[in-house]
Each structure stands twice: as structure tokens, then as C-alpha cells.
Amino acid sequence: MNEDVTFIIDTTKEGMEAAMTHLEKAFIKIRAGKASPVMLSTVMVEYYGSPTPLGQVSNVNTPDARTISVQPWEKSLLQDIETAIMNANLGFNPMNNGEMIIINVPPLTEERRRDLVKQAKSEAEDAKVSVRSARQEANKELKKLDISEDLLANAEVDVQALTDNYIKKIDSVFEVKEAEIMKV
Structure with missing residues (x-):
């Protein structure tokens, strides 16, 4: 040819x-009903004055099918991360326990x-x-x-x-x- x-x-x-x-x-x-770290991929956190993807300032895991946990590398970021998740308007209600942020993903x-x-x-x-x-x-x-x-x-x-x-x-x-x- x-x-x-x-x-x-x-x-x-x-x-x-x-x-x-x-x-x-x-x-x-x-989203297909299960919790996934990708659900938070669009969340940007204010980090030293610049918007930074959540995955670059914390460890995002799914301990089970209905829960996402976000463990920041610096505890001082907990409040900023919680605010960023709420501002991202994903329909999640993050809970801050002082160590990490836990998000319960509601069933569809x-x-x-x-x-x-x-x-x-x-x-x-x-x-x-x-x-x-x-x-x-x-x-x-x-x-x-x-x-x-x-x-x-x-x-x-x-x-x-x-x-x-x-x-x-x-x-x-x-x-x-x-x-x-x-x-x-």
C-alpha cells in the first residue's frame, strides 16, 4: 500500500x-454509586496562595464503597480542604474529625x-x-x-x-x- x-x-x-x-x-x-477518589479530582485547595488540586496536598482514599477519606499532609489544611469540598458543589457533606475529612457518599x-x-x-x-x-x-x-x-x-x-x-x-x-x- x-x-x-x-x-x-x-x-x-x-x-x-x-x-x-x-x-x-x-x-x-x-459517579456510579460507589465512592471513588476521582469524584474529588476537580476540587482545588488554596495552598500557599495558589489553587492546588486536592490530590497534591492530601491522600484521598476509599475505605469502603460509601466513604471517601481525605488525609491532608499538613493538618493546618483541614479547614481549607473542607471548605474547598463544600465550594466545589459536588453534593457532599464533609465531616472533619480533627485528623482527616470523611465524606459519606449517599446512594443514588x-x-x-x-x-x-x-x-x-x-x-x-x-x-x-x-x-x-x-x-x-x-x-x-x-x-x-x-x-x-x-x-x-x-x-x-x-x-x-x-x-x-x-x-x-x-x-x-x-x-x-x-x-x-x-x-x-
Whole structure:
């Protein structure tokens, strides 16, 4: 196969892989009933005058499926961390016991689970759009090349097969996430 065609297909595959990676990161942030340190990944704490991610000033753990514990490396940060968690508007009510902060993660309601499934479906659709736009871009680039019609047709078939493969992967990842969210 022509070097240019191979390059375009490889570049397209990288773009589609990036869409999958982005989807997986987005799914990690969608809460599925269990406590996870990732739930606090967006919390920023005032540390020596600059906003710092919570994970860089403390140890964030999940002792069980319904609890998140935050142990700061400096006890003087306890109050700042508690305030930052409340200000992050995550719906958590942190408890400060003087040593660490404990957050009880409430169970999800049926309505909230449905909302989370909608959010996950939206993220999956965005990933599919990215994959399709990578296909469209690849086909545009292939048409610019000075190659035979047969080689062009074969390359377009390869790009379509790649697209179909990634769309199936996105659907299966979404199905797993949906089942995880709806599981009580």
C-alpha cells in the first residue's frame, strides 16, 4: 500500500483512539454509586496562595464503597480542604474529625441514575461524532492523493472498517457503564 495512504490511516486510527481515551476519562468522572477518589479530582485547595488540586496536598482514599477519606499532609489544611469540598458543589457533606475529612457518599436515587445514564450516553455520542469526523477527514485527505481509483476505494473501505470498529467499542463501553450506573 502507498506510504501516504498508510500514514493517513494511522493518523485516523490515532484520532479515533484519542476519542476512546477521552470517553473513558469522561466515564470515570460519572459517579456510579460507589465512592471513588476521582469524584474529588476537580476540587482545588488554596495552598500557599495558589489553587492546588486536592490530590497534591492530601491522600484521598476509599475505605469502603460509601466513604471517601481525605488525609491532608499538613493538618493546618483541614479547614481549607473542607471548605474547598463544600465550594466545589459536588453534593457532599464533609465531616472533619480533627485528623482527616470523611465524606459519606449517599446512594443514588432512581431519577439520578437515569440522569447519569443520559450524561454517559451524551459522552458516548460525542465520542462517536469525533470518530466520524476523523473518518471524514481521512476520506478528504485520501481524495487529495494522486493514487489509483482501486487504491482509493480500498483505503476508504479500510477507514470505514476502522470507524465501524471504534463505534462498536464505544457502544460496548457505554453498555458496561450503563449497567454499572443502573446497578443498585
